[in-house]
Amino acid sequence: MNAAIRTTRLTKTFGRTDALASVDLAVPEGSIYALVGPNGAGKTTLIKLAMNILQPTAGTAEVLGKASHAMTGRDLNRIGYVSENQEYPEWMTVGAMLAYLRPFYPTWDRALEQQLMAQFDLPPERKIRQLSRGMRMKAAMAAALAFRPALLVLDEPFSGLDPLVRDELIMGLLDRSPETSIFLSSHDLSEIESFSSHVGYLEQGRLLFSEEMTELAARFREVTVTLASPAAQKAVPPQWLHYEASDSVVRFVHSSCRGEQTAADLRQMFPDAKDIEMEPMPLRAIFLAVARARRGQRVVAAHERSQA
Amino acid sequence: MNQAGHIFAKDTRHLRWEIAISLALVIAYVVVVPAEWTQPLEGPTQMVRIQELRVLAGLLSVLMGVSWWILITRLVQSESLVGDRQWWITKPYEWSELLGSKLLFLAAFIGLPIVIAKAVTLAEAGFTPFAHLPGLGYSLIAIVAFLILPLLAIAAVTSTFGRATLTTLGVFVAFIALEALASVFVTGGFSVDWSEWIVLALLLAALCSGIGLQYACRKTWTARVILAAGLVLVCVATAVAGSSALVAMTYRQSGSPLQLSYNPDSKGSSFTQWAGRRLIGVSVPIHVSGIAAGTAVDLNAVQVTAEAADGRRWTSNWVPIWGARYRAEGDLSVAAPLPLQFDRSFFAAEQKKPVTLHLRFAVTELRAGTPYSVAMPKQDFTVPGFGICTPVDAGALGDYTDLSCRNALRQPSVTFVTVEWSNDPCGSVGSATSAPVAGEGWAGTMERNQANFGVNGVEEVGIQLSNNQQHLEGQQGDVPRHLCPGSPITFTPYSLSGRKEYDVTFENYQMPDMPPGYHFGD
Numbered sequence: 022m023n024a025a026i027r028t029t030r031l032t033k034t035f036g037r038t039d040a041l042a043s044v045d046l047a048v049p050e051g052s053i054y055a056l057v058g059p060n061g062a063g064k065t066t067l068i069k070l071a072m073n074i075l076q077p078t079a080g081t082a083e084v085l086g087k088a089s090h091a092m093t094g095r096d097l098n099r100i101g102y103v104s105e106n107q108e109y110p111e112w113m114t115v116g117a118m119l120a121y122l123r124p125f126y127p128t129w130d131r132a133l134e135q136q137l138m139a140q141f142d143l144p145p146e147r148k149i150r151q152l153s154r155g156m157r158m159k160a161a162m163a164a165a166l167a168f169r170p171a172l173l174v175l176d177e178p179f180s181g182l183d184p185l186v187r188d189e190l191i192m193g194l195l196d197r198s199p200e201t202s203i204f205l206s207s208h209d210l211s212e213i214e215s216f217s218s219h220v221g222y223l224e225q226g227r228l229l230f231s232e233e234m235t236e237l238a239a240r241f242r243e244v245t246v247t248l249a250s251p252a253a254q255k256a257v258p259p260q261w262l263h264y265e266a267s268d269s270v271v272r273f274v275h276s277s278c279r280g281e282q283t284a285a286d287l288r289q290m291f292p293d294a295k296d297i298e299m300e301p302m303p304l305r306a307i308f309l310a311v312a313r314a315r316r317g318q319r320v321v322a323a324h325e326r327s328q329a
Numbered sequence: 330m331n332q333a334g335h336i337f338a339k340d341t342r343h344l345r346w347e348i349a350i351s352l353a354l355v356i357a358y359v360v361v362v363p364a365e366w367t368q369p370l371e372g373p374t375q376m377v378r379i380q381e382l383r384v385l386a387g388l389l390s391v392l393m394g395v396s397w398w399i400l401i402t403r404l405v406q407s408e409s410l411v412g413d414r415q416w417w418i419t420k421p422y423e424w425s426e427l428l429g430s431k432l433l434f435l436a437a438f439i440g441l442p443i444v445i446a447k448a449v450t451l452a453e454a455g456f457t458p459f460a461h462l463p464g465l466g467y468s469l470i471a472i473v474a475f476l477i478l479p480l481l482a483i484a485a486v487t488s489t490f491g492r493a494t495l496t497t498l499g500v501f502v503a504f505i506a507l508e509a510l511a512s513v514f515v516t517g518g519f520s521v522d523w524s525e526w527i528v529l530a531l532l533l534a535a536l537c538s539g540i541g542l543q544y545a546c547r548k549t550w551t552a553r554v555i556l557a558a559g560l561v562l563v564c565v566a567t568a569v570a571g572s573s574a575l576v577a578m579t580y581r582q583s584g585s586p587l588q589l590s591y592n593p594d595s596k597g598s599s600f601t602q603w604a605g606r607r608l609i610g611v612s613v614p615i616h617v618s619g620i621a622a623g624t625a626v627d628l629n630a631v632q633v634t635a636e637a638a639d640g641r642r643w644t645s646n647w648v649p650i651w652g653a654r655y656r657a658e659g660d661l662s663v664a665a666p667l668p669l670q671f672d673r674s675f676f677a678a679e680q681k682k683p684v685t686l687h688l689r690f691a692v693t694e695l696r697a698g699t700p701y702s703v704a705m706p707k708q709d710f711t712v713p714g715f716g717i718c719t720p721v722d723a724g725a726l727g728d729y730t731d732l733s734c735r736n737a738l739r740q741p742s743v744t745f746v747t748v749e750w751s752n753d754p755c756g757s758v759g760s761a762t763s764a765p766v767a768g769e770g771w772a773g774t775m776e777r778n779q780a781n782f783g784v785n786g787v788e789e790v791g792i793q794l795s796n797n798q799q800h801l802e803g804q805q806g807d808v809p810r811h812l813c814p815g816s817p818i819t820f821t822p823y824s825l826s827g828r829k830e831y832d833v834t835f836e837n838y839q840m841p842d843m844p845p846g847y848h849f850g851d
Contacts, residue, residue: 040825074413094332094423102419110407112343124335125421 023050023086025172025202026071030080033066033226040066042226043080048219051199053215056206057308060221064206065104068176069224071204072102085172098126101165101201103158104176109149110144115160116145119167126168137163141189156184166197173197175205177234179212191216214304222308224315234304241307242278242299246271262314274310275298332390332426338435340404342411347403348438351396355442355784358389362785363453366735368720386785391782397439397534398480402493404434405484411549412488415447418547428544435477443639444469447786454719454787455709456737461786464738469782474529475782478536485543504560511568519630519649519691521579524570526565535559535627573632575769576647576830580629580691583829587626588619589690608645610675611841613667613686617655625656625745625823627693627775633669634687635679643675645690654771656697656745656823672764676840682770683837691830693775695743695823702819705729705748705812712820714739715773719789728755732818733799734790735771738780745822746792748812752799755813766810768794 033041041063045095048054056064063151069075071082073092082089087096099173112120119138123129125296138145141159149157158178165173179187179245194203195216209211214234221231230237244261257264260277271291275283287297302310341348354444365379408417443466448458459466473493483500487493543552569575591613620626634644648670669686701712709719710817720729732748749765772792781788798807812818 071421094421106414107416108414223409313792
């Protein structure tokens with residue numbers, strides 16, 4: 022499958038800080054790819070590298086088939102970009118901003134522009150400096166969608182918005198998909214779960230996983246094993262996260278679940294199990310499990326280092 | 330779509346008030362400045378009014394500069410090149426179109442108004458603007474190089490108006506400091522005139538590279554380093570321009586009959602002019618003779634090597650000599666003060682002992698052209714190659730007491746002006762009590778610049794005529810002499826004949842005392 026964005030060993034350091042460490046990522050064409058991770062994980066850095074706003078320390082990023090560092094203005098007329106912390110031309114009205122941008126894009130769709138203005142309830146005569154944060158994001162989104170971009174890149178687009186505005190923006194995005202590949206970053210998992218087709222998890226500059234949402238949801242299961250007798254101490258496989266054993270109940274998060282095959286494996290591992298439950302997990306719970314497991318690993322590694 | 334035009338139109342709408350203020354200031358300047366040429370130069374009231382107009386014109390010049398600075402900074406920073414959060418950098422801007430739009434804007438709202446203003450002032454002063462198109466072009470290049478591009482560069486590597494302001498002040502202070510350091514330690518304040526072209530070329534190269542790189546790649550720190558290096562290079566070039574090697578290259582050794590000798594009697598002994606922490610300035614009277622007929626000499630600079638009896642030596646930088654231009658008039662010999670610089674410790678050690686001074690003079694030789702004579706008219710008159718002159722009646726006495734001259738775009742080439750003063754009011758013809766008194770003075774410059782810097786296309790030509798005052802018995806102070814209509818005025822143009830170096834040795838020179846209040850322990 023062609024990738025709208027593909028990074029290869031993409032690395033960015035700021036002084037001694039590794040903002041991104043050798044990230045390999047592919048955003049399939051037509052997908053809605055959500056890059057999630059805690060604040061400071063490197064999401065914005067990755068997006069800025071892809072948009073040629075920053076230059077990588079090592080590795081490459083390709084956007085719509087072109088190396089990001091070689092992108093010129095002409096390449097940007099197929100890419101929409103909206104960021105929560107962008108500096109807009111405050112002195113322009115919404116209408117003037119759209120009118121100004123119109124000639125830059127050969128594919129600008131006036132009818133779609135009007136539709137977006139109505140859909141987002143944007144006041145054309147209002148100056149951008151007078152807009153609320155939500156209205157400002159809607160105006161930016163209208164400007165980024167009206168030329169029917171092949172790729173839409175959104176950096177924390179819903180951050181701090183009220184639910185109504187967020188839903189309006191999501192509706193606007195869904196209307197454009199799959200005509201437009203969408204790559205967005207967020208640290209709010211619940212807001213992207215409902216509409217993303219792909220997800221990647223970035224933490225401390227490293228991509229921990231990147232896959233389709235359905236695969237991810239199928240892979241993670243919250244497992245509860247009820248035993249006939251108290252659980253014996255046993256080696257925990259690395260794909261079991263947050264392993265807890267208390268009396269006759271064992272709980273963990275299975276991060277490589279393969280349906281019936283995994284259930285069979287578990288029955289084999291726990292022959293005296295009275296019951297084995299494998300519950301699907303919401304995205305938020307998956308990420309919390311992964312994040313806590315990573316944090317636990319780091320604590321152990323730090324402890325081992327200090328002992329050494 | 331023509332992006333440059335589209336961005337230009339946006340900037341024009343956005344900065345319409347700044348543009349309006351800037352243009353209004355230029356228009357006001359163009360209205361104010363010509364008043365001193367278009368109104369009669371008669372009477373104290375009128376002269377005071379003209380002084381007021383000059384002050385107003387000066388104020389308008391400052392305000393114009395400030396308005397351009399604001400306009401350029403706001404223009405460039407409306408698509409700021411510093412940072413990574415700007416809206417425009419993720420839009421399909423082509424950098425060349427963006428830069429083109431900014432240059433188009435600056436040409437339309439700063440460059441073109443300046444050229445038009447210059448043309449209007451030229452026309453108001455009686456000149457034909459179309460006859461001075463090359464000069465107007467040169468003037469525009471100078472304004473671009475020394476005003477527009479530096480401000481554009483600063484705005485391009487700073488993110489906010491405040492930072493641009495601080496950077497502008499910082500660059501200004503750094504430039505002054507570097508130039509002062511170079512002047513004290515390397516050049517002594519003198520530089521060969523063609524070095525200006527090297528400085529201009531270096532400045533343009535640094536500015537264009539820094540601006541081009543910043544627009545093409547937004548590599549702010551690299552651009553800043555290039556611009557800072559350019560500033561340092563300009564200062565280094567200025568310093569090198571006064572170095573002995575370059576002076577020796579420009580002024581060739583000569584065997585001319587020109588004679589320069591120590592002359593302690595005619596204008597008093599030498600004296601200490603000033604004392605700095607490192608150097609002492611000494612004025613030494615000299616005697617100039619042997620100037621060939623039909624020529625003049627301009628003593629541009631001097632370098633002194635002082636040699637003590639015990640063999641200790643001190644060699645100064647090349648120090649400029651101001652106002653030391655002499656012409657042959659029979660076997661005229663003239664005396665002039667010569668500014669020399671000595672190391673303070675050498676001066677202190679050798680103050681009471683005779684030393685030998687080896688002097689190297691950088692001298693420009695001038696050749697007289699065909700004189701232009703005119704009988705003093707009552708109104709404006711044109712002197713070919715010199716400009717337009719207006720008789721001045723500063724006292725509203727009904728008599729002219731001075732000449733006010735102006736030239737298009739630049740000072741005229743060096744010209745010697747002679748007049749005949751009348752001690753008596755011109756109305757008392759027939760009852761004159763004394764013979765006419767000769768007055769003379771130099772005007773113009775040897776500088777090769779094609780045009781001045783600024784909005785005014787007209788250069789006032791200063792002529793300091795000698796003997797313009799007389800002392801009358803029973804009157805307190807001096808009173809002006811009179812330039813009577815019909816009296817002869819002669820303008821003799823001089824052109825460059827050569828640049829020579831003359832070496833002179835003064836034996837047994839005694840250093841003067843320190844000026845009162847100065848001590849070697851200071």
